Each structure stands twice: as C-alpha cells, then as structure tokens.
Amino acid sequence: MATRRRALRLLAELLFPRSCVACGAGLADEMLEAGLPGGMEELGPPLCQACVKSLCSICPPRCAACGRGLISESGLCMGCRGRDWSFDEAYPLFEYEGSFRSILGAYKFRERRSLAPFLASLAASAITARWPGRTLVPVPPRPGKLRAKGWDQVELIARQLERGGIRVARVLERLPSAQQKRLGLEARSANASAAYRLKPGARLPRAIVLLDDVITTGATAEACCSALREGGATELAVLALAAD
Numbered sequence: 001m002a003t004r005r006r007a008l009r010l011l012a013e014l015l016f017p018r019s020c021v022a023c024g025a026g027l028a029d030e031m032l033e034a035g036l037p038g039g040m041e042e043l044g045p046p047l048c049q050a051c052v053k054s055l056c057s058i059c060p061p062r063c064a065a066c067g068r069g070l071i072s073e074s075g076l077c078m079g080c081r082g083r084d085w086s087f088d089e090a091y092p093l094f095e096y097e098g099s100f101r102s103i104l105g106a107y108k109f110r111e112r113r114s115l116a117p118f119l120a121s122l123a124a125s126a127i128t129a130r131w132p133g134r135t136l137v138p139v140p141p142r143p144g145k146l147r148a149k150g151w152d153q154v155e156l157i158a159r160q161l162e163r164g165g166i167r168v169a170r171v172l173e174r175l176p177s178a179q180q181k182r183l184g185l186e187a188r189s190a191n192a193s194a195a196y197r198l199k200p201g202a203r204l205p206r207a208i209v210l211l212d213d214v215i216t217t218g219a220t221a222e223a224c225c226s227a228l229r230e231g232g233a234t235e236l237a238v239l240a241l242a243a244d
C-alpha cells in the first residue's frame with residue numbers, strides 16, 4: 001500500500017503543474033520563460049527565481065572547526081573550544097531555516113526527489129571549490145531503510161554527484177541502534193559512535209569529504225569520521241547541506 005501511494009505521489013509530481021517548494025508560487029511563468037522544455041531534466045529545480053535568489057549561504061566569519069557562523073567569537077565557536085573533533089573541518093552550506101529549511105523539508109520529508117539535482121549542484125560547487133579531487137563518503141542510512149523506503153536522501157545526492165564525475169566510496173555502514181532522535185545529547189553522542197563502522201574489507205582513500213544532509217550536534221559526523229580516521233584516512237572534511 002505504502003509503495004503504491006509513493007508511486008502515485010511521484011506520478012502526481014510529474015503530471016500536475018508545479019509550484020515552488022519553498023513559497024508555493026506557481027512556476028508556470030518561469031516554465032514559459034524557459035521555453036516550455038520537453039523533459040523533467042530540463043525543468044530545473046521546483047523553485048521560483050525569487051526563492052533561489054533569497055538563499056544565502058552561511059556568511060563568514062565561520063567557526064574553523066564546525067563551520068557555523070560566528071557572531072562575537074573569533075576562530076572557534078564556544079561549542080568547539082576544547083573539543084577534539086575527528087574531522088579537520090565541517091562546512092554546512094546553509095542555516096537550516098527560512099526557504100532552505102522549506103526546500104530541504106520538501107526533499108527529505110515529502111520526498112520531492114526532483115530537488116536532488118539542485119541540491120547536488122550546491123554540494124558539487126562546494127566540493128570543487130574547497131576539496132577538488134577528494135573522494136566523497138556518504139553518511140549511510142539506517143539498515144534496511146533503502147529496502148523499506150526505496151530511497152535515502154543522502155544516497156540520492158551522492159548518486160547525482162557520482163554521475164557528475166565525483167568519486168564516491170560507500171565504505172561506512174550503520175549498525176542497528178535505538179532511534180537517535182529520542183535520545184538526549186550525551187546519550188546521542190555515545191550512541192552515534194557505536195552506530196557507524198567501516199564495512200569489512202573497505203579500502204579507504206587518504207583524503208575524504210563526508211556528506212550529510214543536516215549537521216545538528218555533530219555526533220554523526222564525529223562518529224563517521226572517527227571510524228574513517230581509524231581506517232587510515234588522514235584528511236577529513238564534512239560537507240552538510242545545512243546546520244541546525
């Protein structure tokens with residue numbers, strides 16, 4: 001049943017007139033402007049020009065470790081002082097708020113998969129500018145998620161990037177564990193480090209960019225990077241679409 005409903009939703013997204021996922025404005029005008037393209041690929045992201053223009057990435061200065069915007073601090077944010085992350089730097093592209101929160105929410109929770117190429121293009125620009133030539137390692141989904149839901153939001157972006165020529169190594173796996181969201185911060189950190197490990201026999205490149213969708217406490221990035229470092233990676237960056 002659930003599969004059928006998902007299929008219908010995807011079909012509806014293809015067949016019915018599109019509206020901007022961030023503000024709800026109709027996109028008919030912009031489609032006409034683009035000259036009534038023939039295929040979905042040519043339609044671009046389901047976003048109006050105004051919302052694309054209103055997206056602003058996290059402005060410098062940023063924390064040198066977690067990449068969040070700094071207000072009165074310099075160098076490191078309060079949360080990163082005295083912390084020893086396993087990654088060299090994290091780089092979230094946007095704050096998880098405003099129109100970017102709507103976009104990512106539509107993608108993750110309402111399964112607007114047609115946003116994947118747009119999100120992947122944002123990630124690709126950052127990778128090319130900051131870490132050219134590095135191998136991407138996506139944060140793996142819960143075990144069984146791909147089978148149960150048919151997709152994973154990070155994996156779909158990784159596939160787009162792979163198609164665009166970026167090397168992707170799926171070397172991590174996530175162990176079955178209690179739902180992390182229900183746990184408190186401390187329990188969450190301990191739980192996260194137990195939740196990821198290298199796949200048996202995985203061969204690691206030396207320099208890696210870990211890809212996640214939203215960085216919240218940093219516990220997931222830390223757990224993944226600590227496993228990658230133990231496995232021999234020496235240069236580790238974390239790219240997240242947003243920081244919450």
Ligand SMILES: [Zn+2]
Nearest residue numbers: 020023048051
């Ligand atoms: Zn809009």
Ligand SMILES: [Zn+2]
Nearest residue numbers: 063066077080
């Ligand atoms: Zn920080």
